[in-house]
Amino acid sequence: MFLKVQDLCAGYGRIQALHNVSIEAEKGSIVTLIGSNGAGKSTFMMCLSGVLRPTSGTIEFDGRFIHGLHPEKIVAAGLSQCPEGRRVWPKMTVKENLEMGGISVKDPGVVSERLDMAFSNFPILAERRNQLAGSLSGGEQQMLAIARALMSGPKLLLLDEPSLGLAPIIVEKVVEIIKKIRDGGTTVILVEQNAFMALSIADYAYVLETGHVVLSGKGSDLLKDDSVRKSYLGV
């Protein structure tokens, strides 16, 4: 298995946010985690990227155990995170933000290649390359955050609520981009509160409630599941 997380527990001080979470992802697939606010989705992502240290459990990625490694080692191993909340450095330019994403790449030639690639995949960013990131619209900032996460050339991309606060038409664009990334061979873990969007594009999905995985299945199956429809799709 390309990504195999087993019995992951994590928390903040005395608060335990994840309870024995186990998920798997096949290479080249989109796997999604849905759940309401506070379910522990972001905590899970932070553990994968090494920003937060899990208290127990294992994370096996591409044949290697990565839990407990420093984030820079994990990025170098081919895992990249696009954190929640459209996080860009507002006072840096678009180009500088992208360059920050390529920090783990030693070869400057590769960085400029990827920069060109980012600009051709996201023409809007090319247009605004020397503009301050803070002056971009919400959708553009999200594109920038995704493009930046791709700068390290990841095998696995973590997207934490990329549709948050975006207009439906922009969400569609984001969906197209996620599919394109997957078609390029990068495995995607997608975390969403927008369950409909996530389940529609996911190959496999997990439902997280207060730190527990309560349900899992194919994206298309969960879309038809009664309890999911009631709790997360509002029908």
Added chain:
Amino acid sequence: MNKTAKLGIISAAAVLFLILPHLFTMDYYLHIFVMSEIYAVLAMSLALIVGFSGQVSMGHAAFYGVGAYVSAILSTRLGMSFWVNFWISGLAAGLISYLTGRLVLRLRGHVLAITTAFFCVLVNVIMVNWIPVTNGPMGIVGIPRPTPINLFGLKIAFETRMHYYYLGLLFVVASAWFLYRITTSRLGDNLIGVRENEELAKSLGIDTMKNKVFAFTVGGAFAGLAGSFYAHYILFISPVTFTIGESINVLVMVIFGGMSTLLGPVFGAILLSILPEFLRMAGALRLIIYGVSLICFIIWLPQGVWGSLKNWWINKKNSDSAAG
């Protein structure tokens, strides 16, 4: 600002600083100028740590002191020259600041500030009590001046403050250039990235600890260089110079001038070295006036004098171009 205007301002400043000691020739003024130069380097190097990497350090005087003591001991015990001691002092202070940084920089916010303050106290206690090496509270006397140099046939013996002034000017300009290169490089971007959003920086694979330690080390090394210059200028050092009060003094210069720039701290260093001297006329009221004006500045110009000027200029330019 266009290029010619910038060039004009830089040349005007260069001319001003070059002729300054000929306009104010009294020893008293020259001393203030030389001390401003030392503080300018201290403030710039602290700005790298506090302003650029975002780690509040109250321990800068410790590295300043390490530099001064290393130079004083090498010159009085081993008869070594300033020209060698200067670099050794920088290296020694850099090394100690590297080790300290590795230890304390996992802390943050006021815990870090307090820990660095304790470190400063600790170094001071060592200066006072390690008598065989530091000569304790008596300090070290008889530090020699820099050995004379021959500049295109012109012999400079560092017997007048004027000579120190020009050496100090070179020191400030070279330090500013070096630190400027760092802050505008990719490393500088990393520092700012870590300061603005550490979690995000981490998630992109930036080794945040390494960046902070780097800034702390370089900052400490420059403080050590400044300490060496100080020792070979005043020719006498004692622990009272390198207290936490001095750390705070430099920190105030940095905040006062504007901490996320390099020119700001220089500006703060010059102003706050001169201002207290002016206020001497006010006698006993001096410290009160000084304190109150600092508080006012920090309340109304939180980005510092220089930072506020810079923002005002940028806003003005933007509104001009929007209007035009």
